[in-house]
Amino acid sequence: MSNITRLRCINCSRTYQPEPGLYTCPICGSTDGILDVEYDYDYINRSLSKASLAANREPSMWRYRPFLPIAQEGPLPPLQVGWTPLYRAERLGAELGLKELYIKDDGLNPTGSLKDRPSAVAVARALAEGARVVACSSTGNAASSLAGAAASVGLKAVIFVPGRAPQGKVAQLLIFGATVISVQGSYEDAFHLSAAAIAEHGWYNRNAAINPYLVEGKKTVCLEVAEQLGWQVPDWVVLAVGDGCTMAGAWKAWVDLKKAGWIDRLPRMLGVQAEGCCPLTRAFREGTRVRPMEENTLADSIAVGVPRNPEKALRAVRDSGGSMINVSDQEILAAMGTLGRTSGVFGEPAGVAGTAGLLKAVREGVIKSGARVVVLVTGNGLKDVANAIKAAGEPIRVAPSLEALREALAGFEEGKN
């Protein structure tokens, strides 16, 4: 690909040319040897400019194609991923004393999460490499986004899920025509069986940490934020962190834009984890390597006890002068209501964990009043209605008569004051 110069191992700094089947540094191995994609920014600037984007009506992430690790010509999967709305949150911003607050609603992607972005890149690359099968192990947003994107182009998707995977999530995969392998064991069993099967069959490997191109798909969320803000860099970008790949991707957007000369400064990144599963926050605070942790939170999409991309994420937060913060499950549920009530955006628990972290960071003075802040909502609330029920409270029950209604509403208004 003419826009990529090389892949560089984040551990040993050795460089490689991109080629099919090369996912991680062969010297450092698949845990430490995560690769980073490096671009030819002159090439990018010859292909794309702020002015050409301003005239471009393509309402998807493909508007940034020269910034992406895919062939610059040829077919792309058709699902309309990205170019999701960035809302100015006037009321919530004012409540928090922020100068400007923006909400990026990535739950409006085709299968309901930010993961549609990396999956679109995976499928585009699989098509370019002539693969006929794409595979991953996941029960969550990565799986549904991969299954949807594969269906849109007629690729076969093989998804490995642990036996305990929720029926609803499995159903969505089956609706998309994926071959779903329910591994009668733990998530770890499913992961290892998928790795062995992928190696045996030569399937295209959609695994966000191992596959270096997926972080590049994730970065489109912040390329969009930058364009939607008129290339004015915010002071803070706030998002929930599980595996670490989304943090790595969100940060990469700003780094690429600065290297390409499109922006002149970088934002700070605030990573938010759940108290019950926060190996990255712990490592950030202690200045140590990540150690495994229990997965004790209802925000399932960020319940990752063994993050697979810790180094890229921690470097992003540190290099940005940012921070990591933890929120409780109660704070996550409360943020779901705060966000819905003040903006009309409905996020899943992990999707609103960023908002919960923002509220706490303002309270604790990490984010100062007067700041310009962007918070990412990474998944749709319809993905997890069970937890919305926990967050929602109760309706007002009345008998079917105007009199009963009058009494109930009077009591309700009093109760509110």
Next chain:
Amino acid sequence: MSNITRLRCINCSRTYQPEPGLYTCPICGSTDGILDVEYDYDYINRSLSKASLAANREPSMWRYRPFLPIAQEGPLPPLQVGWTPLYRAERLGAELGLKELYIKDDGLNPTGSLKDRPSAVAVARALAEGARVVACSSTGNAASSLAGAAASVGLKAVIFVPGRAPQGKVAQLLIFGATVISVQGSYEDAFHLSAAAIAEHGWYNRNAAINPYLVEGKKTVCLEVAEQLGWQVPDWVVLAVGDGCTMAGAWKAWVDLKKAGWIDRLPRMLGVQAEGCCPLTRAFREGTRVRPMEENTLADSIAVGVPRNPEKALRAVRDSGGSMINVSDQEILAAMGTLGRTSGVFGEPAGVAGTAGLLKAVREGVIKSGARVVVLVTGNGLKDVANAIKAAGEPIRVAPSLEALREALAGFEEGKN
């Protein structure tokens, strides 16, 4: 509003000027006296053109503001409604022998359904009229879209639901901060109590059949289809029908575009109902007025035994030279899988009923091979995961070993051949 000339009663043809509080014809009453909005097409053509739209990057239904019954200046609710993707369904179209098949995925609206369009119009009008409360009775997509749109602008929403309303749907309303009145009785009880309360309090009435402006919001789905097809009119537009308002709105788009001189012919409309609840299909076939029917289908969003806008819908189908068709619940569930597998689009049962009807209409020769067809998917599959589970089938269960996987996959491949 300078773009509207008058409202005309579809029963007695009397005309009225639009004013706050006027929803139906005072002479014919709220059941028969549905009003139709008439426009000044010269005004529209002075404000909007194909060329101005081609240069307009606004990715929402507001790009058609001069075609809408709202003030042409002033604030609009910020949620990004509409401009949803229109996908060319190559594989499914070829399978069916169609010349071209397109899928309009309206499940990607902010709260997950086409109903976000009329609710956006309702909230825009409520703001213009200075209302502080908007209300409706519904447990479904109308309610969630109204609650979301109201939250986005800080209006209060009061939603009346029957006692049996599913907890998940009530939760979504509460997350959006709506006041949810759970009426301990039937849906009919909830409807009547809401009507009385709306009259007593002077709340803004968001009821798609009674409020004549909401159909106009719905029409934006087909204004978009027309623009996305480069103003080439398809032969057929296929959609599911419950109350009849969506059919009325979809048809109004083509009528408006022809009256404004933007297109030179009209498509045929195919309305699809569930076998277990098909009062409109029956009336269409028998040439009679609509009579009430039981509500016996899993496609809850179109389970409407007493449609509130039957005349507008039946006229649309008849005037277009179109037809009505029924599908079974089994056909709806099967269509969910067909759509997901061939296109990566996941619709709720009512949302894919249109697709089920298309498959049947092609089989029965109602839609001829070689036709150019657009099918609307009106709601997101994540709205109703329970039925997706019924449609989905079972995953392949294996022990966590490569050998077990090999055996299972071999059997699976054989089973498929």
